[in-house]
Amino acid sequence: MKSIRYVPYDEIDKHKWDSCIHFAGNSRVYGYTWYLNQICEEWDGLVEGNYESVFPIIWNDKIPGFKQLHHPLLAQQLGLFSVHVLSEDRLSAFLKAIPTHFKRQAINLTSNIPITNHPDYEIESRPNLKLMLNRPYEEIQAGYSSNLKRNLKKADRNELYGGASMTPEQFVELFKTSHSGKIDVLTDKIGYTMLRIIYQAMHRGLGFISTVKSKEGNICAATFFLTSKGRITYLLPFTTEEGKQLGAMHFLLDIVIRKNANSPSLLDFEGSSIESIARFYKAFGAENEPYSVLRQNNLPFWLKWFVK
Numbered sequence: 015m016k017s018i019r020y021v022p023y024d025e026i027d028k029h030k031w032d033s034c035i036h037f038a039g040n041s042r043v044y045g046y047t048w049y050l051n052q053i054c055e056e057w058d059g060l061v062e063g064n065y066e067s068v069f070p071i072i073w074n075d076k077i078p079g080f081k082q083l084h085h086p087l088l089a090q091q092l093g094l095f096s097v098h099v100l101s102e103d104r105l106s107a108f109l110k111a112i113p114t115h116f117k118r119q120a121i122n123l124t125s126n127i128p129i130t131n132h133p134d135y136e137i138e139s140r141p142n143l144k145l146m147l148n149r150p151y152e153e154i155q156a157g158y159s160s161n162l163k164r165n166l167k168k169a170d171r172n173e174l175y176g177g178a179s180m181t182p183e184q185f186v187e188l189f190k191t192s193h194s195g196k197i198d199v200l201t202d203k204i205g206y207t208m209l210r211i212i213y214q215a216m217h218r219g220l221g222f223i224s225t226v227k228s229k230e231g232n233i234c235a236a237t238f239f240l241t242s243k244g245r246i247t248y249l250l251p252f253t254t255e256e257g258k259q260l261g262a263m264h265f266l267l268d269i270v271i272r273k274n275a276n277s278p279s280l281l282d283f284e285g286s287s288i289e290s291i292a293r294f295y296k297a298f299g300a301e302n303e304p305y306s307v308l309r310q311n312n313l314p315f316w317l318k319w320f321v322k
Contacts (some may be wrong), residue, residue, distance in 0.1 A: 015104060016113040023058050030065035034148070036243075037097050040124040043220060043242035045070065045087035052210045053086040060111050062104075067096035069108045073116060080313060082118035087204065088211060088249070090142065090307050093123035100127050109134070109308075117312045125305040135308040141292060143283040143300035144156050144242035147246075151275035157299030165261035166268055175228035176269045180225050182212040185186045185236055185250075192252035192292070208250060212238055221249075224270060226262045239307035246274060247282040267298060 028047045035045040043049055050057055050070055060069040070092055075081050085092070094100065094108050105127055112119070123129065125142055147154065158166075170295030180188075186209050215221030225236040240247040253263045271281065283295040 015098075016066065017106060017108060017260060018060055018062050018067075020111065020113060021059050021061050023056075026059050026061075029064065031059065031061075031068055034065045034068045034096055034097060038095040039097070040095060040100055040126050041243045042089075042091055042095075042124055042245070043215070043247065044092055045095050045241050048214055048218070049089070049211070052207055052214060053088050058107055062096070062098075062108075065106065066098060067094060067108070069094045069111075071112065071116075077118065077313070077317070080117045080317075081115055082115050083112070083120060085120045085122045085307075089122075090206065091122050091124040093121050093308075094127060095124070102128050102130075105129060106132065114312075119308065121308040123306045123308065125303045127306065129306050129308075131282070132308070135310050138307040138309070139304045140285070140287060140307055141302050142285055143292065143295040144303050145271070145281040145283070145298055145300040147271065147273065147277055147279045147281060148272045151272050154271055154275055154299060159297040161248055162264055162297040165264040169261040169265035174226050174228045174234065174260060174262060174265050175229075176224065176266060180223055180236060182209055182216070182223070185212065185223055185238060188233060188236065188254075189250060189252045190245055192254055210239075212250075215240055226257065226266045226269075228256060228260060228262075232250040232256060234260055235266050237263075244277075244279045245282050246270065247281055248284055264297075271298065 032046050035041055054072050056073050058071045062073060072086055073081050073083050094105055186205050190205055220242050221238060221240050223236060223238050226234050228234050235253040237251040238249050240249050281302055286292050
């Protein structure tokens with residue numbers, strides 16, 4: 015293993031960083047510099063050799079007098095990316111390279127990084143559900159739950175249709191309206207972040223908005239999907255009250271699955287630990303691909319109990 019160095023943001027070679035993300039065996043769109051720039055106020059990086067492995071260091075100083083690593087919204091999995099074998103030894107070397115002045119850390123790793131235990135971190139395994147699409151649609155559909163099939167028949171009876179266009183601004187406004195009172199952190203700032211992500215991804219051909227309308231022309235459901243390296247990520251979904259009654263999101267996801275069946279792709283549902291949501295994803299035949307969350311709290315004893 016080559017030496018690992020801490021590189022401040024302004025000194026990162028953005029082209030080499032993005033090349034590592036692209037060719038990494040655990041590539042995720044969240045790791046590209048353009049994506050990190052949308053979701054992080056401050057980030058630096060750990061770099062191995064000539065950008066053969068990279069590790070974003072996402073930090074803030076919201077605890078007075080201390081810096082901490084935190085995991086940002088709208089990026090489920092980050093941590094170590096490498097063109098080399100993703101071993102526990104390589105991960106441990108990167109964790110040791112994190113400067114000690116980051117007294118509190120929260121790091122979400124990608125799902126295929128092996129880690130069973132670490133003396134310096136608490137490790138939590140979280141579920142992530144994915145559906146492989148490298149089969150004929152009929153074979154995938156055969157794995158649908160009976161409840162899902164009933165909802166698809168209901169959507170068909172109600173004459174739902176997909177493919178209607180929507181601007182990113184319209185999408186974000188409807189997303190905020192649909193989630194009003196449900197997501198405490200859904201501030202205007204988060205809305206602007208979502209808008210930037212959508213525009214940046216679509217500009218690069220790495221995302222699309224899929225919508226479903228009722229026969230009267232009302233938008234019932236919509237989702238912004240990220241696409242990268244064969245992974246279709248269910249990033250920002252919303253359903254209206256009417257759409258919930260009509261089975262609109264079931265219908266929308268079935269359209270995406272039908273269009274991408276028999277391709278070397280997977281549908282990444284991004285979780286969830288909430289049983290009702292996980293049950294919805296599993297209805298499509300999705301399987302669990304867990305990822306690890308690492309936490310460390312080395313704040314002074316008089317402070318750590320207040321900041322968990």
